[in-house]
Amino acid sequence: MNQFFLLLTIPFLGAYAGDIHFECPRENGQFEDPYQCDKYYECSDNHASELLCPDGLVFDPKIKSDNKCDQPFNVDCGDRKELQTPKPSGVCVRQNGHFPHPDSSVCNIFYNCVNGHELEVTCAAGLHFNPKTASCDWPETSGRVGCRSEANKQLDDGFQCPTDFRQIDGNGQMITHHTYPHPDDCTKFYICLNGVEPRQGACHAGLVYNEEIQRCDEPENVPGCEDWSNSTTKS
Template sequence: MLRYFFLVFIAGVYAQYKCPQGTGFFPDPEECDLYYICSKGSYEERLCPDGLVFDDSDPNTERCDIPANVDCKDRPILQEAKPSPGCPRANGYYRHPTDCNKFHNCIDGIPKEISCPPGLAYDDIISTCTWPKNIKRAECFKPRRETLEDGFECPEGETQTNDGRKLPHPTFAHPDDCQKFYICRDGVTPQRGSCSSGKVYNEDTFTCDDPANVPGCENYYSGKTSYAGAKKNN
């Protein structure tokens, strides 16, 4: 009996729907995947396949599309999902469970694995592949870290000056040569650097400086000692 009254109530709610125009396809005011076919004062209720929503941009066109292409903020309700392995809903595009470079194209609950072009990752919000730094998936934004022939690799994390200022392209001292140093472009790509003649790298100021201001490198040019050798002699 309770179910009977519930169905009567639901029927009464839908019976209140009035077509805004004589003929066309019109969205439900609350449910994004529900729409109506209106003709000559009457209407027929239709439901998009699970995972798709009704595109209300043109009342003369009957079209269900992926949520990324339709604005559903004013009608956020959706039908109950019909999930299957790899598919949160029966239709649509969904992230791969372990690989940021891949995604699933689900059709009637069957997933087809698709790979993004090299270097790109799948974005849930726009349902397409884009640069990892543009998406809100921290696990996918892993800057590539290169290693130079001598083994130097840019350290992870930010590098700051003594006054707390972040360095976008931090520099680091060479372990064996006072005149040389390393540059980390964007904090991840290592390059070699060298101070001009007469200068040595100062790791406290991140600049090239007079040898007298850098402990262990005072005699670098007079004796042409390495940084390591200078350290041992002091």
């Protein structure tokens, strides 16, 4: 699932790790270390210098630009499992990357870290942060356990989002935010964000909620609400 989250630009700051014995595959270029995913070698006239990506990023030899360090979820490190020692800062496990909330029961909040500075991001209702893809995802695919959930939240008037909500509307379109009529007030309705988190909504003056079309409508189009108005109270 594609879901909005802010991704800041990380300036390339390769850390110099010294000169070592490395056989340059070509006279000039950048080449990955066979064991460590965030280490690489820059060859100039067959002379190799060992470099490190900024903490939290890894080296991708497939990138055509000079800056070949990228987020781990974009790179297949293969057998290059080793990484440099982390440099944590606050909630940032490493200087750069996307990291879950330190409270493992809070699954809908994560942090986008850039050079040790975090930006808190909240997933849309009903979604959890998926560390493998660094994005918001459905709970069943995010793999998180022990999460606090809004799925069974009850509003003050007792409304809860049904667990057997319809996935498809009358036109065959996927329903993302399910809506339901209020049992006593034609001008009010309930919204279940992503089908799980309840909110109460109200129509503009002169309109009533039409369950058939899932939106507010003229009273004469809604059986039982023909004579309803915002200035009257249904007995």
